[in-house]
Structure formats: structure tokens, C-alpha cells
Amino acid sequence: MVRRTVSFIAVLLVLVFFSTQIVKAETEHDLAFIDYKLALESYSKLHDDYVLARTNYLRFDTLTSRNNAKEATLAMLQSRDDALIAYFNAIDTRTQEVDGVDQSTKDRLSGQLKDEAAWYADHRDRLVAAGSIDDLVADSDEARKRYATLGPVIYEPLSQIPYGRVLRFQERLNENFLALKEKVNRIRAEERPEYQFTTRKLESIDRWIFETEDRLERSNEKLSVAYESIEKIPSSAKSISSSQSRNNQVLESLKEILQDQKDASLRMREIVREIKTE
């Protein structure tokens, strides 16, 4: 009785949690991400069932335990494929909504992710044809081998997403800086005495401009290097671990770029402060 009540409350809490998430969901990615989380939840539960059924089968080796183990393994393998399909969809929708990634790259990455999702959907549908536990193990091995080569498919989008974001920041910084420089040049060319700045003030502004330019140039150069690293992901080793380490390198260089961008932004704020005060 107590167990039933506890399970009922747990299910109720999960439903309330996900219903609030659905209300909050605004973009296509939000919905895809909720689907992915639900698929993972389902997989986790079915995996627990599989572990229990497998243990019973290995211990008792009866016909019933064998059938139970087969059913539990089938359900778990199907949910595993579903979880992976939902994961690919979540990455795809996230990539699509990032501004800094150009459309051709988005299309290419989306094509790769959809191909993999299609392969796993086909694999999931084929699982029901397995006649025995050994067949299911063979099917599982097939999926495992496929997954081991998915490094670039997973990690190229995961590198492109932050790169696109940082690239967009760079573009906006450049736009702001150009507008600011233009304003400073107009002030410098001003002939009305009340609109003119002192030479000292102009020198101070020039110093901030020089420092901002330095930071922006530095981040531009680093962005090129980061992009080259991302381009190497598909051609490098296909394993998950090697793609992950390359992704980490990209993230590290993007962090440095972000710091340069913050420095540039800080200096631009100083230029505005100088302009707004005597």
C-alpha cells in the first residue's frame, strides 16, 4: 500500500514537472529536448527491468525466465534506439536555432543527424524479428558498432553551436565598434567650440580605441583557428572519444575568444563614458 502510494506520488511529480516544462517550452528545440528527456526516462526504467530479467535468467535458466529476459531485452533495445533518435533531433533543432552558423552548414549537419536517426529507427523496427536472445545480442552489437563511429556526427554540431554564438558576438562587437569610431570621428571633426573635446580627452579616447581594436583583432584571429579545428572533426578519427577531445580543444579556444570579446566590450564602454563626460 505504502509502495503504491509512493509510486503514485512519484509519477504525479514527474507528470507535473514535465507539464510545467511543456508550458515553458517556446521553441522547437525545447519540445525536442523534452521528448529526449522522456525517452531517456523510459530507457532508464526499461534498462532496470532488463537487468532484473537477465539476472533471473542467468540464475534459474528456466523457460519463463528466458522468455522474460528476451522481452525485457527487446523493450530495452527499442527504447535505447528511441533515446538516440530523440537525442539526434534535440541536437538538430538546437543547431538550427543558432544565428552564427551559416545555412549550408546547418543543412549539412541536419542531413547527417537525420540519416543516423533513420538508421536507428530502421534498427528499432528490425528488432521485433529477432527469434532469440542471441539474435537480440547480435542486433545490439550492430547498434553499438554504429554508435562508436558517430563522434563527428555528434561533436561537429556541438562545436558549431558555440562557435556560431561566439561568431555572432564578434559581428555585433564589430558593428558597435565601427559605429562608435564613426561617432568619435564626427566629434573630432566638430568645429563648434561647445561640441569640441580637449586634446587630452581625445587622446584618452584614442587610447581606448587602440586597445579595443587590439582585442577585436586578436579574437578574429583566434576565431579562424577555432574554425579550422572544427573543420577537422569530420576528417579525423570517427570515435566518440577523439571527437570529444577535439571538441574540448575548440571549446577552450572559444573561451579565450570570449574573454577577448569581454575585454573589447569593456573598453568600448570606457569610450562611451569618456564621450558622455567632460
Place this chain on the structure above:
Amino acid sequence: MTELSDLLQESKPIDEAESVDFSAENTTAIPSTPKPSTTTVSSSSGIVGLLVSLPAKVMDIVQKIKPKPSEKGVSTQTPKPAPSEPLSAPVNTPAVMLSQMGSSKPTRKKALLIGASIILFFGVIYLGSEVVKTLRTNGILPSDGLFGGGEPTPTLGEIQPAPPSIYAVDEVVLQLEEDINTLDGQLSSTVLKENTLDPPKLDYDIRF
């Protein structure tokens, strides 16, 4: 009278001598016989009276120099005549006998007393908070603390902002400032790694 004044004069050497004696006693077992005092009396007048009143006087001085219980390592016991029974033997006083007869009753009483004290403590705190709340709602007390500590106090040496230039209200400058501040906020709050999209941990090691 002269004996008394003599004794008072001699109280200091007695004090010192006794303190030395007792510290020495700390390292030894409790004596079974009274230890002879090592007091040295230099005065020779009224020696008989002095000898008569000496034990009482010594006890009085010892009481005065008796260390407090909090001082560790200093024995609080004074030399006394050898007891007829061992020190560790229980004293059969009526109170001890009563406590030995019914030990559960005092424990219960103790527990009740502790419980009542806790309830009383929380009750006092609750009443106090209610009083403060009422005083605050009536405006008798300031709402930001008993002493009005929440009020901002002026800081010394505040940097005066530079006077605004003619461009402080310029539309282009204000727009640029807004754009730069917005971007600056986004730069500060952005998280590059997509932590929620790390590959799921799925079990691919299916073996029977």
C-alpha cells in the same frame, strides 16, 4: 590580641608554604593521616596561644587560598584527619539511600523539567517575536531592525562623478551605450558548452 596580630603578620609565609605543600600533594595519593604543616613561625612571643589556635587558623587560610573548581590540576582537598573508613566507601546518608531506592522517579522528573524548559524557551522566543512584530506594525519600532541599522549610511570619500558632456544626451551615443551594455550582459552570461546535449549514457554492453 597580640597573638592575633602576630598571626596576621605571619599569614604570608604560611600562605606560600601551604601552597607549595598542596601542589606537592597533587602528585601523591590522598594522605591517610594529617600531614604536618611546614609553616615556619619566626616569632617567639605567645607561642602557646599560637600553637592552640594554629590548626583553626591554618584551615581558615587554606579556605581563602582554595583554588576554584575551574582551575585544572590544582587539588581542592585540604589535609584532614584520617578517615575511619576508606574514602571510596559510600556514605549512607538518608538522601543517598532514597536516591538508591527509587532511581526512575528523579530521571522522569529530570526529563519533564528539561522538556518544560525547552517549551518555555521557545514560548518566550515566540512571545518576543510577536511583541516585536506588533511594535513594528504599530510603527513604534522601525521595520528594518531594532536600531534602524538597515538605513543606508553615507560613505566617506565618495568619488564625485564627472560632469556630463554635451554628448550625454546625444541619441546616437545613448543608442550605442544601450547596444554595448546589452551585448556586454550577454557576453558575461553566456555558457559555451551545451551541457544538456552531452551524449546519453546508454548501455551497449549487452551480454548473456
